Amino acid sequence: MPVIRSSPAIVLRSWAYGESDKIVSFLTRDYGKIRGIAKGAKRSRKRFLNVLEPFTLVQLRFHQRSNSPLAFVHACDWVYVFRGITRTLAKIAHASYLVEITDELTRDGDDSLSLFDHLRDGLRFLEENEASTEFLTAFELTLLRLAGFQPTLEHCQRCGVRPSPGNGRWEFSPRDGGVLCRGCSGLRRESVPLSTEALDILAHFQRHGWMHGETPVFSPPALRETRAVVPLFIQYQISKKLKSAAFLDGSFH
Ligand SMILES: [Zn+2]
Known part of the structure; x- marks a missing residue:
């Protein structure tokens, strides 16, 4: 039996x-x-x-x-x-994105108590709230960590140098699995430029997640920069385009 x-x-x-x-x-x-x-x-x-x-x-x-x-x-x-998710198209689009990236980044049989809780909490949040850049980025980075794909954001993936006010320009390289300092990024064509502030935001959300109601302290341009990086990294990890990501473009700031 x-x-x-x-x-x-x-x-x-x-x-x-x-x-x-x-x-x-x-x-x-x-x-x-x-x-x-x-x-x-x-x-x-x-x-x-x-x-x-x-x-x-x-x-x-x-x-x-x-x-x-x-x-x-x-x-x-x-x-x-x-x-509550089905009330607006924007909520459906965002929830579809959360479900799709969770599906794509997990393998059959992955040990998953925290992954299950993470997706359930994300869907609950969207029932009551509009998706913000902060919410999406924190959801993605936590998912990447839980699924074992955490990008290196605290220091240059190659030489280990840490961000400081003096080295203000960084590149995010999906192929290298994290950020590169200016000196190390010279040969990478597919990397994405990142300001120190945007890098700070990513590292912050990777470390702390995001608490609902947290006062936003990040500048909108730096927040927008993060949107050019994280979905790209996820797509690189799963080696394909995300179907639901296209519907998100321009739907939040
Ligand atoms: Zn470096």
Whole structure:
């Protein structure tokens, strides 16, 4: 008899499979990311009624199959839907982005209690608040750390020199996995210029995350600079374009 497991899970995405089934990607609290097949999900509305939609928290029951990378989904019981997200297109776009980068940066079976909590808290935040640059950047940098892709921001990735008022120009190099000082960045064509203030902002959010209600102390131009860097780094890590990132451009300042 297969061992049936149960865990709270957030639906990351689902797609049709064959005539009547769906494949669903879940971020579970207890077993990491699970991809499973929900038999009859396209036809039997009763069995998986509206629970395989994005922004839904479910109690997932499944078992792993020895002959397939896909788990078998026994049941998905509705726990909570982040309904507040569907109020505006901007919220949907931002929430889709959080879900997409979480899905892309996690591997099946990643140990994930903190990843699950991080995504759930991010979606909860968006239910009640508009996304800000501070929120997005802190969400991304925390996700990168939890998923094991933390970029080097405290010092030059190559020579180790730290930012100081005297060396004001930096470059972010996705290929090097972090920032380079001016002297080290000379040969990198694909790196992105970064002011010391923008670098400070990134290092701040990487270290502390972002508390809702924190008084913004960063200048808008420096904040905007950070948006040119972090999604680029994520795309480099996953080796593809993010579908939902295009909808965010210009939608916040
Ligand atoms: Zn250097």
